[in-house]
Amino acid sequence: MSAPLTGPAPGPRSVLVLAHTGRPEAVTALTEVVRRLHEAGVHTLMTPEEAEALSVADRRLVAERHLDGAVEGAEMVIVLGGDGTILRAAELVRGTGATLLGVNLGHVGFLAEAEREEVVGTVSRVVAGDYRVEERMTLDVEIVLDGEVVARSWAVNEVSVEKGNRERMIEVVVDVDGRPLSTFAGDGLIAATPTGSTAYAFSAGGPVVWPEVEALLVVPISAHALFARPLVIAPTSCVGVEVLPSLDDGGVVWCDGRRTFTAPAGARVEVRRSPRRVRLARLSTGVFTDRLVAKFGLPVHGWRGPRAAADGS
Numbered sequence: 001m002s003a004p005l006t007g008p009a010p011g012p013r014s015v016l017v018l019a020h021t022g023r024p025e026a027v028t029a030l031t032e033v034v035r036r037l038h039e040a041g042v043h044t045l046m047t048p049e050e051a052e053a054l055s056v057a058d059r060r061l062v063a064e065r066h067l068d069g070a071v072e073g074a075e076m077v078i079v080l081g082g083d084g085t086i087l088r089a090a091e092l093v094r095g096t097g098a099t100l101l102g103v104n105l106g107h108v109g110f111l112a113e114a115e116r117e118e119v120v121g122t123v124s125r126v127v128a129g130d131y132r133v134e135e136r137m138t139l140d141v142e143i144v145l146d147g148e149v150v151a152r153s154w155a156v157n158e159v160s161v162e163k164g165n166r167e168r169m170i171e172v173v174v175d176v177d178g179r180p181l182s183t184f185a186g187d188g189l190i191a192a193t194p195t196g197s198t199a200y201a202f203s204a205g206g207p208v209v210w211p212e213v214e215a216l217l218v219v220p221i222s223a224h225a226l227f228a229r230p231l232v233i234a235p236t237s238c239v240g241v242e243v244l245p246s247l248d249d250g251g252v253v254w255c256d257g258r259r260t261f262t263a264p265a266g267a268r269v270e271v272r273r274s275p276r277r278v279r280l281a282r283l284s285t286g287v288f289t290d291r292l293v294a295k296f297g298l299p300v301h302g303w304r305g306p307r308a309a310a311d312g313s
Contacts, residue, residue, distance in 0.1 A: 012043060013041075013042045013043060013075055014042070014043040014044075014045055014073050014074045014075065015037055015042050015043070015044055015045065015074055015075065015076050015077070015078055015126065016045040016046070016065075016070055016071055016074045016076070016077045016078070016092075016098075017030065017033055017034065017037075017044060017045065017046050017050075017062075017077075017078045017079075017080070018046075018047070018050065018077060018078070018079045018080070018081075018085065018088070018089050019050055019053070019079070019080035019081060019085070020080065020081035020082065020084075020085045020105060021050050021052075021053035023081075023105060025105055025116060026080050026081060026105050027053045027054075029080045029103065029105065029116060029119050030050075030053065030054065030080055031054060031055070031058055032119050032120065032123070033078060033080065033119060033123055034046075034054065034058055034061050034062055035058065035061065036120065036123040036124075036127075037123060037126075037127070038061040038062075040123075040127040042126075042127060043063060044061060044062045044063065045062065045063050045064075045065050045070060045074060046062045046063075046064055046065070047064065047065065047066065047067050047070060048064045048066070051064050067092070070092065071092045071093055071096055071098045074098050075097075075098065075099065076098060076099045076100070076101055076126060076281060077089050077092060077093055077098055077099070077100050077101070078101050078103065078122075078123075078126065079100065079101065079102045079103065079112075080103050080105055080119075081102075081103075081104075081105050081106060082104065082105060082106020082107060082109055082112075083102075083106060083109055083110060083111050083112070083199070084106070084257075084258075085102075085106075086100065086102040086109075086111040086112060087111070087156060087157070087256050087257075087258060088258070089102075090156045090256075090278050091258075093278060093279065094138060094154070094156070094276055094277070094278050095276035095277070097279075098279065099131075099133055099279040099280065099281045100278060100279060100280050100281065101113055101114075101122070101126065101131070101280070101281035101283075102114070102280075103115070103116065103118070103119055103122060104116065109295070110198045110199065110291075110295055111156075111195070111280070113280070113281060113282055113283050113284070114283060122283065125283050126281075130283075131281045131282060131283050132281070132282050133279050133280070133281060133282070134211065134279070134280045134282055135277040135278070135279055135280075136156065136193065136194075136195045136211060136277060136278050136279075136280055137193050137194070137195070137214060137235065137273055137274070137277060138154055138155060138156050138193065138273075138274045138276060138277060138278055139154060139155045139156075139158075139159055139191065139193060139216075139255075139271055139272070139273065139274055140152070140153075140154050140271070140272055140273070140274040141153050141154065141155065141159045141191075141253065141255060141269060141270065141271045142269070142270045143253060143261055143263055143267055143268070143269050144267065144268040144269075144270065145264065145266065145267045145268075146266070150267075151253075151261040153253075153255045153259050153261065154255060154274055154276070155193075155196070155255040155256045156193065156195055156196065156256055156278055157192060157193060157195060157196030157199045157200065157201075157256050157257075158190050158191060158192035158193070158196040158199060158200050158201055158217075158255075158256065159190070159191045159192075159253065159254070159255050159269075159271045160188055160189070160190045160191075160200060160221070160253070160254045161188050161189050161241045161243070161251050161252075161253055161263060161269050162187060162188035162221070162251055162252055162253075162254065163187055163188055163251055163252075164249050164250045164251050164252050164262070164263075165249045168249060169185040169186055169187070169224070170185065170186070170187070170188055170243065170250075170251045171183070171184070171185040171243075171244040171246050172184065172185075172188070172189060172241050172242060172243055172244060172251075173241075173242045173244060174189060174218070174239070174240065174241055174242075175239075175240040175242075176218075176231075176233055176237050176238070176239060176240070177237050177238055178238070178240070182225065182227055182228070183225075183244070184220060184223040184224060184225035184228055185223070185224050185225075186220060186221055186222045186223035186224050186225070186228070187221040187222040187223075188220075188221045188251065189218065189219065189220050189221060189223075189241055190204055190206065190217070190218070190219040190220075190221060191216060191217065191218055191219075191239045191241075191271040192206065192216075192217040192219065193216070193217070194209040194210065194211050194212075194213050194214075194215060194217075195211055196217075196256075197209040197217055198292075198295075200257070201217050201219045201230075204219045204220075204221050204222075204230075205219065205230060206219035206230040207230055207232065208292065209232065210288050211288060212288075214235040214273075215232050215233065215234070215235055216232075216233050216234070216235055216237055216239065216271075216272075216273065217230065217231070217232055217233075218230065218231040218232075218233060218239055219231075235273045236273065237272070238270055238271070238272040239270070239271045239272070240268060240269070240270050240271075241268070241269040241270075241271075242266075242267070242268045242269075243263050243264065243265050243266065243267045243268075243269070244265065245265035245266060249265075250262065250263060250264040250265045250267070251263040251264075251267075253269055
């Protein structure tokens with residue numbers, strides 16, 4: 001879902017800047033962002049650990065906050081890095097009024113809105129309030145064992161239930177909305193959002209789903225089964241994954257590849273749409289098709305476009 005932004009709210013403005021400072025290009029980009037935000041009169045926030053990467057003079061331009069509570073009062077979090085760094089920032093903005101804007105310094109960077117060479121223009125757009133906001137669905141996950149919830153977490157991209165022993169398979173029975181769907185053995189299963197359809201789910205053979213679509217993806221991973229096709233189900237549905245004891249030593253649950261939990265044999269994993277969303281800033285006016293072509297380098301030579309009507313209209 002998208003919502004236009006008519007400009008920054010009146011009063012003092014604050015922006016939190018996060019960066020993968022282990023990369024020299026990130027430090028260069030970080031310095032540019034800090035200086036330009038300061039020149040525009042925007043209060044710039046950083047963590048002390050990342051502020052250490054700046055020169056002494058540039059460090060004086062920022063206010064340092066510890067990560068817990070750093071997003072409080074900030075209208076936006078600007079992230080300089082790859083999708084991993086952006087997912088880290090998503091943990092801060094989810095469910096808040098802050099908007100996330102990524103500048104890609106990694107590889108594909110599907111969550112990012114701008115590339116390294118667009119840093120200056122990106123900051124200018126932020127200062128002018130010239131961006132729109134997309135609200136992306138996220139997932140809630142619970143792990144239930146012996147009728148008791150033993151772990152809870154969430155994800156922007158995907159929740160995966162995977163084998164705990166790389167030398168063995170995991171056997172699971174999958175249900176949707178409390179009704180059994182299929183039992184199979186394999187490497188596991190992914191439940192993903194449309195945002196995550198171009199991440200792990202894509203690598204496992206799942207479909208690419210446009211972000212405007214509200215849906216939940218279910219993608220088996222290397223399943224030994226006749227019916228192990230990716231599914232696109234209603235966003236209101238609940239996916240249940242029960243870990244069976246017959247072939248495996250239990251499993252593990254990964255959320256966005258960042259947070260992990262044990263799912264022993266007999267555990268049940270439930271994944272559903274979360275009421276809390278992540279707000280992403282968008283600068284481009286192009287459609288998702290253009291982003292897909294650019295990120296994956298898809299061949300489009302020979303395309304002529306829609307035919308004009310016979311009357312020339």
